[in-house]
Amino acid sequence: xxxxxxxxxxxxxxxxxxxxxxxxxxxxxxxxxxxxxxxxPEIADTRFGCAPFARxxxxxxxxxxxSLTESLVNALRPLLAIPGxxxxxxxxxxxxxxxxxxxxxxxxxxxxxxxxxxxxxxPATRVRITHIDALCLPEQQAKLEALIHQQQAIATGxxxxxxxxxxxxxxxxxxxxxxxxxxxxxxxxxxxxEVLDETQIAxxxxxxxxxxxxxxxxxxxxxVIHYDGAEDAPVRCxxxxxxxxxxxxxxxxxxxxMYTMKYDMCGASGVLGLLLAVAQMxxxxxxxxxxxxxxxxIGPDAMQPGSVARACNGMTVEINNTDAEGRLVLADAxxxxxxxxxxxxxxxxxxxxxxxxxxxxxxxxxxLMTQHDPLREALTDAGKRCGDEVWSLPLDARxxxxxxxxxxxxxxxxxxNAAISASAAWLLxxxxxxxxxxxxxxxxxxxxxxxxxxxVASGRPIPLLVEHLLGDLA
Numbered sequence: 001x002x003x004x005x006x007x008x009x010x011x012x013x014x015x016x017x018x019x020x021x022x023x024x025x026x027x028x029x030x031x032x033x034x035x036x037x038x039x040x041p042e043i044a045d046t047r048f049g050c051a052p053f054a055r056x057x058x059x060x061x062x063x064x065x066x067s068l069t070e071s072l073v074n075a076l077r078p079l080l081a082i083p084g085x086x087x088x089x090x091x092x093x094x095x096x097x098x099x100x101x102x103x104x105x106x107x108x109x110x111x112x113x114x115x116x117x118x119x120x121x122x123p124a125t126r127v128r129i130t131h132i133d134a135l136c137l138p139e140q141q142a143k144l145e146a147l148i149h150q151q152q153a154i155a156t157g158x159x160x161x162x163x164x165x166x167x168x169x170x171x172x173x174x175x176x177x178x179x180x181x182x183x184x185x186x187x188x189x190x191x192x193x194e195v196l197d198e199t200q201i202a203x204x205x206x207x208x209x210x211x212x213x214x215x216x217x218x219x220x221x222x223x224v225i226h227y228d229g230a231e232d233a234p235v236r237c238x239x240x241x242x243x244x245x246x247x248x249x250x251x252x253x254x255x256x257x258m259y260t261m262k263y264d265m266c267g268a269s270g271v272l273g274l275l276l277a278v279a280q281m282x283x284x285x286x287x288x289x290x291x292x293x294x295x296x297x298i299g300p301d302a303m304q305p306g307s308v309a310r311a312c313n314g315m316t317v318e319i320n321n322t323d324a325e326g327r328l329v330l331a332d333a334x335x336x337x338x339x340x341x342x343x344x345x346x347x348x349x350x351x352x353x354x355x356x357x358x359x360x361x362x363x364x365x366x367x368l369m370t371q372h373d374p375l376r377e378a379l380t381d382a383g384k385r386c387g388d389e390v391w392s393l394p395l396d397a398r399x400x401x402x403x404x405x406x407x408x409x410x411x412x413x414x415x416x417n418a419a420i421s422a423s424a425a426w427l428l429x430x431x432x433x434x435x436x437x438x439x440x441x442x443x444x445x446x447x448x449x450x451x452x453x454x455x456v457a458s459g460r461p462i463p464l465l466v467e468h469l470l471g472d473l474a
Contacts (some may be wrong), residue, residue, distance in 0.1 A: 001156065002111050004132040004148055006141045010089065013133050015052035018084040020076065021091035022064045027135060034058075043075060047084055055084025067098035067387050069364075073106045077451075080110060082126055089133040092144060101151055102387040105463060107132055108155030112162055114456065119168075150281060154466050157277030158459025160184055161269040165447075165457035169245030169262040173218040174293035177242060177265070181223055181272050181291070188279040190229050196222040204312060206336060208328040211309040211319065213294030215249060215302025220294035222333065223268075224340075225275050227287040234345035235286045236469065237337045238275075241326045241351030242268025242293035249296050249322030250304060260455050264326065266447035267351040268293060273462045278469065285473060288344075290337045292329035296322070308408045312336050313431055316408040324413035326353045327424045334438070335431040345472075346375055346437040349428065350461060351444075356420035357393075358445040365391040366461055367442035369425035375437045382468035388460055390441065399426035 007013060010027060021028055023038050037044035037058045050056040057079055063072040088107065092100060107129070115123035136144050164172060164180060178195050185191040198219035201210050206222060213220025223242075243264035247253060253261070268291040275289045303309070307319045309328070313335035317328065330349050337347055357367040366383075368390040370376045376392055383389035402423035405411035410430060414423045425440045432438035441461055449458040 002108055002129055002132055002152075004134060004152070006134045006136055006145050006148070007089075008136060008138045008141065010135065013087070013089055016054050016085055017087035017089045017133065018055040018057070019053045019089045020057045020059070021135070022061050022094065023058050024061050025091045025093055025135075027091070027093060045079060053089075064095045064099060067096055067102060070102055070387065072099055073102055076106070080129070083129055084127070086127055086130045087133065088129055088131070089135055091135045093135060093137055093140070098385060098387045100147070101463070104148060104151035105155045105158065108152045109158055109459065111155070112159040114166060117163070117166060153277045153280040154463055156280055157273035158462050160276050161266070161273030161462060162457040162459045164269040164272065165263050165266045167262070169295070172244050172262065172265070174213070174221040174242070174244055174295065175218065177244065177268065177291065177293050178221050178223050181225060184272070184276060185225060185279075188276075190227055190282075191275060191279050192226050192228070194224040194226065196224075204336070205310065206312045206332045207310040208317060208332040209292055209294060211303045211307065212243070212296055212325045212328050215299040216295035216297035217299070218244070218295050222336070223291040223293060225272065225289040225291070227275050227278055227285070227289075229278070229282065230284045230286050233284075233286045234343065235288050235341045236472075237288045237290065237341060237344045237347040238271045238465070239290045239292070239330060239333045239337055239347060239349035240268035240271035241265065241330050241349070241353065242291045243326055243329065244293060244295050246296045246323070246325065247298055249298060249302050249325065251321050251323040252298065253323060260448070263448055263455070263457060264352050265293070266443060266457060267349070269457070270350055270443070270447070270460070270462055273459065274465050277462060277466055283469065283473065285469065288337065288341060290333045292333040294329055296325045311431060312339065315410065315430060317427075318405040318408040318411040320411050320415065321413040324424070326351050327412055327427050331428055331431040334428060338431070338433050338436055342433070342436070344436050346439070347432055348439045348441065348465065350441040352447050353424055353442045354421045354444055357442040360393070360421065361391050361445060363445040363450065365389055366446045366464070367421055368392045368439060369395045369422060369442070370439035371395055371429065372437040372439065375439050378471060379439060379464065379468050382471055383464050386463045386467035388464035388467070390464065393422050393425075395422055395425050395429065399423055403427045
């Protein structure tokens with residue numbers, strides 16, 4: 001974990017740190033170098049002649065006030081790929097509130113690198129950020145310290161989710177996720193894990209989850225994580241799609257489409273990271289996270305196109321496409337959560353569900369589908385406040401024909417290949433009773449961060465969900 005402190009003067013830090021500031025920061029030293037750098041029209045960065053600092057970076061003031069495109073974080077990303085020092089001094093004297101949250105999460109997320117997975121024989125030796133000094137004005141310090149504590153907790157949850165998602169699918173099996181979650185939750189007395197194995201999944205009638213996982217040598221699991229931070233409070237439920245690897249089943253993906261499918265469990269890892277962040281913040285709330293874990297594989301027992309499976313709420317689903325498996329495991333998990341807590345305050349599910357949402361919204365916005373307007377408004381506002389935004393897509397009875405089946409209550413994907421994202425949400429809404437507010441987040445575009453043709457887990461939408469929870473508790 002990266003250590004931090006708030007400072008009100010640059011004289012409070014030892015020499016050798018990397019200073020990152022806006023051009024007009026009033027606490028910068030009045031030196032010829034700083035004055036020359038202030039005259040640059042774009043980013044000014046130097047490692048030479050900048051003592052007592054190892055490196056100085058000045059960025060235009062406009063970047064510190066813009067949050068929509070994450071300009072500040074994107075400018076810093078290549079600069080911090082190889083930091084100039086293990087100690088960062090970061091100017092927070094005048095910064096947009098949303099940009100400040102984005103920046104702090106980005107900095108604390110530097111604690112995780114792919115090399116940390118231990119899969120390289122000779123990992124690169126690079127400087128690691130171990131300490132952050134937050135430069136502020138005296139009157140800002142108390143508020144800033146509370147915000148930093150909050151954003152570091154969120155980043156810690158994001159890192160747990162990212163690390164799990166980045167692991168290859170042959171290692172990160174349903175049972176591995178269970179064991180890793182139990183290990184990560186153990187230090188927090190308010191967290192406890194409950195696990196249903198393949199026998200219990202069948203006994204409790206989770207036929208959709210069972211169908212998806214039955215073709216794999218690694219059997220499915222339903223992992224339930226309870227957070228008891230308050231007594232006699234309504235339970236807030238979160239459900240995550242945890243397909244630890246998705247071949248598409250008998251509806252086989254091509255090689256290019258399958259390459260990143262270890263990330264098809266980012267919804268489940270996000271639920272775990274969310275609960276870890278909340279536990280670290282010790283929020284006074286009751287929560288339940290349900291992780292529907294399975295590998296969608298090809299084998300003698302794999303589900304077949306045209307099969308009909310029954311969910312734990314009794315509804316039947318015709319599986320006309322085995323590569324539309326995520327909505328199957330989510331449906332069972334949503335219904336199970338609703339049965340467990342029929343008085344839940346809400347159920348929010350998250351999943352890397354459809355490529356169609358990426359075509360509609362790109363890589364910056366998560367798709368939001370709900371019929372509950374207050375929940376839609378609260379999630380949308382939370383996304384704007386924290387810089388982890390959602391965009392609402394329609395969800396109403398005009399989608400009914402997209403899930404009609406001649407043989408079962410529902411089919412799992414429309415035969416006309418239209419409105420794929422909203423059709424999936426329309427199927428899911430049947431599994432949450434109308435008296436429980438429910439929202440679906442399609443994070444196919446946002447669960448990964450992409451650069452130079454490579455993808456890694458992003459840790460989203462954990463910031464959104466924590467921000468929404470904090471607003472709901474206010």
